[in-house]
Amino acid sequence: MNLSVNFCGIDFPNPTVVASGYLGVTGASLANCVNSGCGGVTAKSLFMEERPGHPNPTVLTYPGGIINAVGLCGEGIKEAKHEFEVYRKKCPNNPMIGSVAGKNIKELVEVTEIMNTYPVDIIELNFSCPNVDDEMGTPIACDPLMTAEATKAIRAVTKKPISVKLSPNVSNIGLIAKHAEEAGADAITAINTVGPGMLIDIFMRKPILANKVGGVGGMGIKPIAIRCVYDIYKNVKIPIIATGGIIKGTDAIEIMMAGGSLLGIGSAIAAYDMKAFEMITEKIRTFMEEEGFSDISDLVGLAHQA
Numbered sequence: 597m598n599l600s601v602n603f604c605g606i607d608f609p610n611p612t613v614v615a616s617g618y619l620g621v622t623g624a625s626l627a628n629c630v631n632s633g634c635g636g637v638t639a640k641s642l643f644m645e646e647r648p649g650h651p652n653p654t655v656l657t658y659p660g661g662i663i664n665a666v667g668l669c670g671e672g673i674k675e676a677k678h679e680f681e682v683y684r685k686k687c688p689n690n691p692m693i694g695s696v697a698g699k700n701i702k703e704l705v706e707v708t709e710i711m712n713t714y715p716v717d718i719i720e721l722n723f724s725c726p727n728v729d730d731e732m733g734t735p736i737a738c739d740p741l742m743t744a745e746a747t748k749a750i751r752a753v754t755k756k757p758i759s760v761k762l763s764p765n766v767s768n769i770g771l772i773a774k775h776a777e778e779a780g781a782d783a784i785t786a787i788n789t790v791g792p793g794m795l796i797d798i799f800m801r802k803p804i805l806a807n808k809v810g811g812v813g814g815m816g817i818k819p820i821a822i823r824c825v826y827d828i829y830k831n832v833k834i835p836i837i838a839t840g841g842i843i844k845g846t847d848a849i850e851i852m853m854a855g856g857s858l859l860g861i862g863s864a865i866a867a868y869d870m871k872a873f874e875m876i877t878e879k880i881r882t883f884m885e886e887e888g889f890s891d892i893s894d895l896v897g898l899a900h901q902a
């Protein structure tokens with residue numbers, strides 16, 4: 597039974613990949629995920645300079661999922677270099693995806709130029725964070741032409757595979773994916789968080805997040821993620837890192853049938869901690885055995901036959 601995935605020429609031993617932001621950029625904590633069974637990792641998005649992010653509280657879980665307004669906090673790309681080297685040394689056989697962000701296209705290009713020199717296998721372009729609008733305006737991924745322009749500019753500075761991370765908060769995600777593909781993207785990551793959303797503390801009579809609004813992830817967004825991946829798969833030939841609301845192995849199988857080749861694992865970590873990766877991979881393995889599949893790639897896009 598083959599559970600390995602060749603994605604943009606890079607071999608992943610299984611399809612589970614830590615989603616950006618869930619475990620920071622620390623090489624040791626990302627390596628810990630590999631020891632617990634994930635196929636590869638995505639580091640948190642990095643800007644050129646250190647960012648404090650939004651004030652606390654920034655992350656809340658609730659019965660339907662998880663809402664966050666972390667605000668893309670973290671060290672700058674240059675300070676984070678060591679973490680990529682630590683990870684690479686500890687996990688030579690498990691691919692690493694570096695995620696780049698920027699206040700504008702110029703910064704995105706500059707951060708990518710630096711990321712290009714780091715030991716990452718794929719560079720993910722975070723065009724889609726929904727909780728920094730106040731500072732940065734509407735995310736690039738909400739506009740097809742901006743998505744094309746930014747992808748093209750970044751394509752010019754790296755030969756590593758690039759995956760454009762898209763937002764579900766648009767009316768036609770398939771069209772935006774097509775613009776990314778035509779501008780030179782090798783892959784699409786979908787989706788980033790939905791919203792923004794808001795929760796209110798009824799006793800304090802005010803929004804719970806200090807930023808008032810945050811991006812929504814987790815169980816409740818699974819149908820949106822599946823529909824987005826389905827629409828993207830219909831519109832492009834490049835492969836997809838399917839992300840959003842994957843908690844259990846059956847969620848993973850569903851989103852692969854919609855068109856995902858790799859699985860961005862985020863909220864499953866919040867639900868099951870480090871056990872998430874093996875649980876999901878094991879469920880896929882059992883399903884394949886029971887249903888007579890020998891190669892995981894045969895699951896990808898199956899729901900399009902109907």
Ligand SMILES: Cc1cc2nc3c(=O)[nH]c(=O)nc-3n(C[C@H](O)[C@H](O)[C@H](O)COP(=O)(O)O)c2cc1C
Pocket residue numbers: 615616617618640641655662663664666668695722761787788789812813814815817839840841842860861862863864
């Ligand atoms: C606390 C937190 C931080 C995140 N940080 C990033 C980030 O830095 N870059 C990024 O591209 N996505 C980030 N995301 C979005 C996730 O990678 C993912 O796309 C989204 O949460 C949907 O997956 P989920 O339903 O499994 O949470 C973050 C999500 C959460 C909850």
